[in-house]
Amino acid sequence: xxSPETPTRSTKDQQGIDPRAPRFxxxxxxALLLLTVFLGLAEGTAPVATVLLAALALLFLWGxxxxxxxxxxxxxxRTLIRPRLKPPAHREDPTPPTFAQGVGFVITALGVVLxxxxxxYAVVVGAALAFVAAFLNAVFGYCLGCQLYxxxxxxxxxxxxxxxx
Amino acid sequence: MSRCVTEPRRGRAAxxxxxxxxxxxALVVIAALVAVATLIGVLGRVRSGRVRHASGKRLTAExxxxxxxxxxxxxxxxxxxxxxxxxxxxxxxxxxxxxEPRGVRYADVDLGRRPQLAGRLGIVQTPTILLLDAAxxxxxxxxGVPRAADVAARIEELTEEDHVVA
Numbered sequence: 001x002x003s004p005e006t007p008t009r010s011t012k013d014q015q016g017i018d019p020r021a022p023r024f025x026x027x028x029x030x031a032l033l034l035l036t037v038f039l040g041l042a043e044g045t046a047p048v049a050t051v052l053l054a055a056l057a058l059l060f061l062w063g064x065x066x067x068x069x070x071x072x073x074x075x076x077x078r079t080l081i082r083p084r085l086k087p088p089a090h091r092e093d094p095t096p097p098t099f100a101q102g103v104g105f106v107i108t109a110l111g112v113v114l115x116x117x118x119x120x121y122a123v124v125v126g127a128a129l130a131f132v133a134a135f136l137n138a139v140f141g142y143c144l145g146c147q148l149y150x151x152x153x154x155x156x157x158x159x160x161x162x163x164x165x
Numbered sequence: 166m167s168r169c170v171t172e173p174r175r176g177r178a179a180x181x182x183x184x185x186x187x188x189x190x191a192l193v194v195i196a197a198l199v200a201v202a203t204l205i206g207v208l209g210r211v212r213s214g215r216v217r218h219a220s221g222k223r224l225t226a227e228x229x230x231x232x233x234x235x236x237x238x239x240x241x242x243x244x245x246x247x248x249x250x251x252x253x254x255x256x257x258x259x260x261x262x263x264x265e266p267r268g269v270r271y272a273d274v275d276l277g278r279r280p281q282l283a284g285r286l287g288i289v290q291t292p293t294i295l296l297l298d299a300a301x302x303x304x305x306x307x308x309g310v311p312r313a314a315d316v317a318a319r320i321e322e323l324t325e326e327d328h329v330v331a
Contacts, residue, residue, distance in 0.1 A: 150290065
């Protein structure tokens, strides 16, 4: 009764990721998104903000498509930060943070596209939303992007089982 | 004539000024954004994982899609999704609280497989954990990762109630 899926999940845990890695990456992303919001608001720097958000959107796409482990911030964490820390108390499944990267991509890409179509402040709004999510992840360990999956499930768009994921 | 040439330029300049801030104002806005995000995080942390008394609605193993019966004295039902990182943390905390001799069982329900349950039980966040009494009534509801001691204390209450009734 205590979940028939436990064996597969615990083997997944063993080869999982250091849970501090996605939070470290979210910290860098949050700082860059905050810079994007600033540049988008300040006089004369709006085009720079659009370019920066486009670059961040591509990084999100990288994380979503190649997996959170191959994201540049993940590589940076493994080579620079991890050797200086104690090993993690437990390992985590990389599926949730990888999904969240996809959510980050959709929001930031939408911001860039709408801005290019002439919607004012689209880059600022997109960057601000993504910032809140990345900040909550980095500081509080809360994954807003992952919670969005339940919204998709409830509206009937999502709803895949663990086996197919 | 020269007026006609400069007018559209002036118009465009006025337009861009309306959408741009001086750097100091922009700094204030991003500071406010950090403050709002921090507030959301702090409020979320305060509310997350609290054991709250709940509806008393009666659930059955069939309704939850479980392949085993509910616990004889209490059941911990966790609602998760595949993309929920904290759900694995909650699972690690809750599974040791299950105890066959005491009639306390743990069950994990994947909402990705049973999306209709999320609507029926009003689940908007994962993990959500329901503590059921011996009759399968929802005694407590927890949203977020709980502390083991809090859940253990509530389970203790539920199993005692069960013994009093019995």
